[in-house]
Amino acid sequence: MRGQILEAARRMLETQGSAFSLPDLAREAGVGTATIYRHFSDVDGVLHELVQQSLGELTRRLEGLESKYSGRELFTQVCATWVDSALTWASWAARFRSGEGFLVRSQDALTNEFHHRQFLERVLRSLEEEGVARFADPGSLVVLWVALFDERVMHDLQSHRLTQEDITRRLTGAMGALLDQENN
Numbered sequence: 001m002r003g004q005i006l007e008a009a010r011r012m013l014e015t016q017g018s019a020f021s022l023p024d025l026a027r028e029a030g031v032g033t034a035t036i037y038r039h040f041s042d043v044d045g046v047l048h049e050l051v052q053q054s055l056g057e058l059t060r061r062l063e064g065l066e067s068k069y070s071g072r073e074l075f076t077q078v079c080a081t082w083v084d085s086a087l088t089w090a091s092w093a094a095r096f097r098s099g100e101g102f103l104v105r106s107q108d109a110l111t112n113e114f115h116h117r118q119f120l121e122r123v124l125r126s127l128e129e130e131g132v133a134r135f136a137d138p139g140s141l142v143v144l145w146v147a148l149f150d151e152r153v154m155h156d157l158q159s160h161r162l163t164q165e166d167i168t169r170r171l172t173g174a175m176g177a178l179l180d181q182e183n184n
Contacts, residue, residue: 002039005029006053009046013092018047054089059116061085066122071130075179078123079149079172086151087164094155117142124179133183141182148175 008029012020020028022043026036040046065077086093124138135141147153149171157167 001031001035005031005036005039006046006050009050010089010092013047013050018043022046050089051093054085054093055116058082058085059119062116062119066119070126072127072132074123074126075176076172078120079175080168082149083154083164083168083171086149086154087158087167090151090155090158094152116146120145127179133179135179135182141178144178145175148178 005025009025012025012028020043022036022040023033025043025046026033029036040049061081062078065074065081069077120142121138124133124135124141127133128135153171154167157170158164162170
């Protein structure tokens with residue numbers, strides 16, 4: 001039931017943004033209003049769960065790459081996996097955003113953003129260990145990486161009819177150029 005509600009919320013976000021009520025969501029999900037209230041107390045709770053699920057899945061997929069790849073190949077696989085994952089939710093996630101930035105959100109050890117930040121820093125360390133690069137301030141590079149791979153950027157690129165391969169190539173190339181610039 002909860003999955004059915006969340007899927008209905010995704011559809012509503014794609015078509016109308018977050019301007020809906022829980023009774024609206026109940027109609028879209030084909031369930032009673034009381035059912036919605038048993039699962040969520042407000043729309044913000046629905047939105048929070050959608051974001052946490054999406055970021056959690058992204059984090060799991062990215063961390064699964066660490067045991068298979070290192071250095072430049074890890075970097076390339078992370079970029080490709082990130083685009084692949086984010087494009088599945090970019091169309092609805094681009095419609096709303098927390099007022100807090102990535103750095104503020106990533107300070108909380110319980111959030112996916114915290115784990116995401118730690119993971120990206122490990123990828124940069126892997127590049128250093130491979131001798132590909134040295135980074136004076138990996139934390140700043142992580143912030144730039146997150147900004148470049150923001151779902152709103154991907155949604156915008158996709159809405160301009162770029163393929164997933166084009167988006168991956170462009171974003172990976174741009175991030176690679178930032179990493180190269182850091183070493184010059």
